[in-house]
Amino acid sequence: MSGRRILGIDPGSVKTGYGVIEERGGKLTLVDAGTISTKASDPLEARLLIIYQTLRGLIEDRRPASVAVEEIFMAKHANAALKLGHARGVALLAAAEAGLSVTPYAPRLVKQAIVGKGSAEKEQVARIVGLILGLKTLPGVDATDALAVAITHAQALRMNQRVLLTAGKKPR
Amino acid sequence: MSGRRILGIDPGSVKTGYGVIEERGGKLTLVDAGTISTKASDPLEARLLIIYQTLRGLIEDRRPASVAVEEIFMAKHANAALKLGHARGVALLAAAEAGLSVTPYAPRLVKQAIVGKGSAEKEQVARIVGLILGLKTLPGVDATDALAVAITHAQALRMNQRVLLTAGKKPR
Numbered sequence: 001m002s003g004r005r006i007l008g009i010d011p012g013s014v015k016t017g018y019g020v021i022e023e024r025g026g027k028l029t030l031v032d033a034g035t036i037s038t039k040a041s042d043p044l045e046a047r048l049l050i051i052y053q054t055l056r057g058l059i060e061d062r063r064p065a066s067v068a069v070e071e072i073f074m075a076k077h078a079n080a081a082l083k084l085g086h087a088r089g090v091a092l093l094a095a096a097e098a099g100l101s102v103t104p105y106a107p108r109l110v111k112q113a114i115v116g117k118g119s120a121e122k123e124q125v126a127r128i129v130g131l132i133l134g135l136k137t138l139p140g141v142d143a144t145d146a147l148a149v150a151i152t153h154a155q156a157l158r159m160n161q162r163v164l165l166t167a168g169k170k171p172r
Numbered sequence: 173m174s175g176r177r178i179l180g181i182d183p184g185s186v187k188t189g190y191g192v193i194e195e196r197g198g199k200l201t202l203v204d205a206g207t208i209s210t211k212a213s214d215p216l217e218a219r220l221l222i223i224y225q226t227l228r229g230l231i232e233d234r235r236p237a238s239v240a241v242e243e244i245f246m247a248k249h250a251n252a253a254l255k256l257g258h259a260r261g262v263a264l265l266a267a268a269e270a271g272l273s274v275t276p277y278a279p280r281l282v283k284q285a286i287v288g289k290g291s292a293e294k295e296q297v298a299r300i301v302g303l304i305l306g307l308k309t310l311p312g313v314d315a316t317d318a319l320a321v322a323i324t325h326a327q328a329l330r331m332n333q334r335v336l337l338t339a340g341k342k343p344r
Contacts, residue, residue: 043274044264045264045265045267045268045274046268048261048264048265048268049265049268049269052265072254077250078249078250078253079253081250081251081253081254081257082244082253082254082256082257082260083257084254084257085253085254085255085256085257085258085260085261086257086258086260086261086264087261088254088257088258088261089220089257089258089259089260089261089262089265090261090262090265092216092217092220092258093217093220093221093224093261093262093265095217096217096218096220096221097221102215102217
């Protein structure tokens with residue numbers, strides 16, 4: 001029996017992390033994870049095409065049921081935000097074209113869900129992601145970030161289900 | 173004989189302007205122009221899908237030889253830049269998928285090329301775009317902005333050609 005698959009994406013114009021997890025018998029397992037790397041010296045549109053096509057292929061191969069993406073807030077560095085937005089845009093497009101729902105999660109919320117602390121370091125997040133999924137070796141930091149978003153989404157879905165189950169048990 | 177067609181794009185997450193122009197006998201004429209409007213209340217990924225699919229259809233129908241897009245610089249408002257980046261990302265993707273080269277033009281350069289003044293108002297730009305293309309009625313401001321970028325690109329191509337022709341005439 002195939003479980004519920006979630007694709008997590010950590011978009012970036014040079015490195016985009018992705019991670020697919022699956023829930024089987026209440027346990028989260030790793031399906032696939034990696035980093036889409038592009039050359040910063042290549043034209044932005046060529047890099048976007050690689051990100052988009054890789055994510056489209058990944059969605060086709062791994063068939064996730066839903067997608068979770070990091071929400072990005074940046075108070076400074078508008079130009080960095082702009083470039084990041086380009087990558088996030090084609091990631092959202094790849095999901096929307098496949099008819100998948102996309103749920104954004106703020107970085108602080110992801111850290112809170114994984115480590116229990118909104119200000120946790122990336123390395124802490126990576127280590128706990130590895131523990132949750134029972135990984136012997138950790139993929140790159142972009143991939144563990146993407147997996148962290150996917151796990152957060154899995155926890156949110158579980159909580160919603162619990163709320164729905166509890167609601168269903170209410171006395172009439 | 174079909175002339176050289178240029179697609180200009182002024183991307184935005186709510187309104188994306190587009191304009192296709194053609195050069196025939198040294199004169200620029202309008203082929204198509206308009207605005208892709210999306211609902212700000214709709215999920216961002218649904219809006220990006222509309223922008224992307226409309227631009228893909230436009231490229232298929234109008235078959236431009238190249239694409240010109242506004243380059244966006246914003247010192248403030250990182251979140252606005254981020255959203256704008258999403259829309260610009262799927263616009264660049266639509267061009268890259270069709271194998272078209274994309275040339276970015278800074279807004280100041282476009283205003284300089286059209287009005288002769290980098291600080292020109294949008295209305296001035298629109299009026300002169302109308303004069304250059306011999307339009308009786310002006311399309312919306314997003315469309316005239318997109319046409320302005322396309323005209324700037326046409327001028328740049330013409331200048332490059334002149335430089336190349338002059339170079340060719342150099343005494344050996």
